Amino acid sequence: MALHFERSEFDARLARLLARMQEEKLDAMLLFAQESMYWLTGYDTFGFCFFQTLVVKADGSLTLMTRSADLRQAQLTSVITDIRIWVDRVNADPTLDLKELLSDLDLLGARIGIEYDTHGMTGRIARLLDQQLASFGQIVDASYLVSRLRLTKSPAEIAHVERAAALADDALDAALSLVKAGADESDILEAMQGAVFAGGGDYPANAFIIGSGAEALLCRYKSGRRKLDADDQLTLEWAGVDAHYHAAMMRTVVIGTPSHRHRELYSACLETLQAIETILMPGHTFGDIFDMHAKIMDERGLARHRLNACGYSLGARFSPSWMEHEMFHMGNPLEIQENMSLFVHMIIMDSDSGTAMTLGQTYLTTSQAPKALSRHPLEFLNR
Numbered sequence: 410m411a412l413h414f415e416r417s418e419f420d421a422r423l424a425r426l427l428a429r430m431q432e433e434k435l436d437a438m439l440l441f442a443q444e445s446m447y448w449l450t451g452y453d454t455f456g457f458c459f460f461q462t463l464v465v466k467a468d469g470s471l472t473l474m475t476r477s478a479d480l481r482q483a484q485l486t487s488v489i490t491d492i493r494i495w496v497d498r499v500n501a502d503p504t505l506d507l508k509e510l511l512s513d514l515d516l517l518g519a520r521i522g523i524e525y526d527t528h529g530m531t532g533r534i535a536r537l538l539d540q541q542l543a544s545f546g547q548i549v550d551a552s553y554l555v556s557r558l559r560l561t562k563s564p565a566e567i568a569h570v571e572r573a574a575a576l577a578d579d580a581l582d583a584a585l586s587l588v589k590a591g592a593d594e595s596d597i598l599e600a601m602q603g604a605v606f607a608g609g610g611d612y613p614a615n616a617f618i619i620g621s622g623a624e625a626l627l628c629r630y631k632s633g634r635r636k637l638d639a640d641d642q643l644t645l646e647w648a649g650v651d652a653h654y655h656a657a658m659m660r661t662v663v664i665g666t667p668s669h670r671h672r673e674l675y676s677a678c679l680e681t682l683q684a685i686e687t688i689l690m691p692g693h694t695f696g697d698i699f700d701m702h703a704k705i706m707d708e709r710g711l712a713r714h715r716l717n718a719c720g721y722s723l724g725a726r727f728s729p730s731w732m733e734h735e736m737f738h739m740g741n742p743l744e745i746q747e748n749m750s751l752f753v754h755m756i757i758m759d760s761d762s763g764t765a766m767t768l769g770q771t772y773l774t775t776s777q778a779p780k781a782l783s784r785h786p787l788e789f790l791n792r
Contacts, residue, residue: 411486412451413652418565419488422449423469425558430467436519437511438465438551442527443727445555446473447653452487454479455728457529460495460503464514472514474507504537508545522551528729556734559724561748566654567773570723570750572610574656574771574782576649579604581658581785588643588662588792594619594634601647611650614731618646618659625661625765626758628716640665644765646754653725656782657752659769662790670759674711674766675789678755681705682768682787685719685753689772689779695741698753702737711757720753723771749774750782 412419426449430438440446443457450463450471461475472491473483483492493510495503511517521542525535542548562570583600598619605611616630621637625644637643641664648657663671685701702719706712722733735743737753745751754769768787772779 411453412488413569414451414565416488418563419450421563422558423465423471426465426555427467427469429554429558430465430522433522433549433551433554434520435522435549435551436467436546437514437516438522438554439463439507439524440465440555441524441529442555443529444559444725445524445527446487447725447727448555448559450487450489452483452489453653454482454486456482457727460534461529462507463489464510466514466516470514472510474503474510502537504534504541507538508541511542511545516546518546520547520549522549522554524552524555525550526552526734528727553734560722560733560735561746562724562750562773563748566724567748567750569652569654569725570656570771570773571782572651573649573654575784576605576608576610576651577647577656577658577771578649578784579608580647580649581645581660584645585662585790585792588637588664590637590639590641590664592637594621594636594643597643597645598634601645605649608649609651611653613648613650614653614655614726614728617648618644620644621664623763626760626763628756628758637664642671642765644767646767646769648723648731650731653727654750655723655726655731656750656771657723657731657754657769658771658783658785659754659756659767660790661765661767662792664792667789667791668762668764670762670764671766672789674714674757674759674764675768677706677709677711678757678766678768679787681719682753682755686772686779686781689745689751689753690774690777691745691747693745695735695737695743695745696739698737698745699739699741702755703739706757711759714757714759716756719755720751720769723750723752745774747774747776751779 456479
């Protein structure tokens with residue numbers, strides 16, 4: 410098998426899940442999140458764009474229902490031994506196959522948790538599944554049960570996170586070697602992704618963000634490339650990826666002569682990020698992080714130009730997003746714990762002046778001050 414972790418690591422994760430299932434009085438879980446299947450078993454595929462689910466019973470047994478195209482994928486990349494195939498056909502309803510499987514697994518009348526809030530569960534599948542299981546047993550929305558378990562990383566996971574962070578640094582080095590007036594965004598993007606691949610890394614769970622000029626104010630990837638002007642701005646958001654574990658970074662590079670507004674916004678980003686570093690530790694919540702972000706930005710008159718979130722948890726993620734569920738936004742009560750990998754970003758987009766400024770990196774939490782995983786300083790970048 411092609412596994413990124415020892416079998417004992419998967420055994421420990423299963424034990425944690427079974428303990429939580431017992432607390433929630435669940436007889437079984439239906440995992441639809443590819444991240445959950447990967448974390449629990451090593452199963453590595455993008456086949457979740459079709460119907461598939463991993464049935465986890467309270468006795469620790471694992472049964473995967475998937476398509477024939479993923480049979481060998483599961484056999485090669487996971488610890489799952491019980492793999493059932495639903496057959497592609499006209500008007501296929503795999504939820505009926507799943508209901509029959511659950512009956513075979515003696516789960517009729519059971520209390521079953523389901524991961525609804527995931528890209529592996531379409532609205533159509535959710536409706537079909539609810540119809541099939543309406544009178545089968547007690548259905549519980551358990552969307553975040555495994556997601557919360559994934560928040561704290563084991564030493565083996567941290568090794569992958571740290572390797573991903575090194576690859577993110579390599580990508581920034583590759584970009585900065587090319588950024589100058591007249592440089593083509595295509596070459597910069599190629600160099601960044603190439604650095605990750607050259608270091609043995611993976612595709613990211615979502616596209617790298619690159620934008621210059623007016624497009625430096627965008628927070629999403631868009632198609633199309635341009636060449637940098639003599640005086641320009643370039644916003645980059647990217648991640649190093651190792652065994653699907655992500656370590657993200659974000660920077661805005663000023664080309665040519667920086668404006669006063671660029672330096673003013675950079676100062677706000679740096680001050681805020683440094684203040685957050687003093688509370689990014691156990692004893693504080695995700696909401697506390699956002700509150701610090703909002704307080705400093707708003708005191709500087711930047712309320713209209715900041716975002717309503719300033720980062721999120723990272724881990725092993727699959728398309729279409731490398732973001733975990735838990736974000737730094739107003740009122741989030743989740744407590745920060747040791748061994749979380751957290752991406753904190755400062756994003757200021759001043760549409761009035763057309764000025765962009767960003768600053769972000771991934772941290773590993775400890776019992777006290779967080780550990781920045783990048784070797785790059787939080788300096789003003791000017792080329």
